[in-house]
Amino acid sequence: MDEFYSCTLCQSFAPNHVCIVSPERLGLCGAYNWLDCKASFSINPTGPNRPIKLGAPIDPAKGYWTGLNEYAKSGSHGAVQDVAMYSIMENPMTACGCFESIVMLIPETNGVMVVSREDTSMTPAGMTFSTMAGMAGGGLQTPGVMGVGKFYLISPKFISSDGGFKRVVWMSSALKESMSDELKAVAIREGDPDLIDKIADERSVTTVDQLLAWLEEHNHPALVMDPIF
Numbered sequence: 001m002d003e004f005y006s007c008t009l010c011q012s013f014a015p016n017h018v019c020i021v022s023p024e025r026l027g028l029c030g031a032y033n034w035l036d037c038k039a040s041f042s043i044n045p046t047g048p049n050r051p052i053k054l055g056a057p058i059d060p061a062k063g064y065w066t067g068l069n070e071y072a073k074s075g076s077h078g079a080v081q082d083v084a085m086y087s088i089m090e091n092p093m094t095a096c097g098c099f100e101s102i103v104m105l106i107p108e109t110n111g112v113m114v115v116s117r118e119d120t121s122m123t124p125a126g127m128t129f130s131t132m133a134g135m136a137g138g139g140l141q142t143p144g145v146m147g148v149g150k151f152y153l154i155s156p157k158f159i160s161s162d163g164g165f166k167r168v169v170w171m172s173s174a175l176k177e178s179m180s181d182e183l184k185a186v187a188i189r190e191g192d193p194d195l196i197d198k199i200a201d202e203r204s205v206t207t208v209d210q211l212l213a214w215l216e217e218h219n220h221p222a223l224v225m226d227p228i229f
């Protein structure tokens with residue numbers, strides 16, 4: 001694949017935000033995947049979805065290509081200089097406000113949590129989804145915070161340069177339930193079939209201390225992974 005797609009539909013309210021949509025990473029609202037963007041471009045070549053040539057690889061593991069960086073600069077009107085498609089820790093993709101989920105670093109756990117838009121409960125970060133949404137949105141790059149479409153979670157490229165899905169230490173139960181078959185398949189792919197049961201959720205864990213105890217008790221792999229930063 002030498003082309004990703006842009007989506008600038010949300011610039012009406014987040015003027016410096018662009019979604020870069022790859023075959024492995026759909027738009028953060030969940031409504032536009034790579035094929036949708038390709039179809040939209042063929043119907044309306046001057047519309048919000050345009051092909052972006054990847055250009056030369058800079059660091060494909062982190063998800064840097066010259067063409068994407070150039071596009072990110074111009075599409076964000078200079079607000080973003082570089083974008084790493086597959087990292088949350090280094091130059092993560094920006095967000096408008098329509099993300100289906102927020103992924104956020106929990107430094108104490110060497111992992112990340114994933115909070116669903118449908119989840120109104122308190123998270124181990126000491127914030128609810130709506131408070132976090134203010135940090136994740138607005139077209140700003142915030143290392144450690146990322147708005148995503150929920151189907152990006154099951155891609156092999158999900159934060160792959162930071163260690164991938166095994167970094168997930170906490171996840172809203174709404175996500176676990178609505179994607180249970182897909183998540184089971186991810187756990188098998190990651191070589192840890194019981195992985196989903198090792199991930200805490202709001203039904204049992206609402207603070208960092210509870211989360212650390214849960215992770216120890218369930219032998220979560222993030223505890224023995226390389227430091228995430």
Ligand code: SF4
Pocket residue numbers: 007008009010011018019026027028029030031032096098099
């Ligand atoms: S959130 Fe959805 S509609 Fe908005 S720019 Fe991204 S893909 Fe396009």
Ligand SMILES: [Zn+2]
Pocket residue numbers: 010029096097098099
């Ligand atoms: Zn949006």
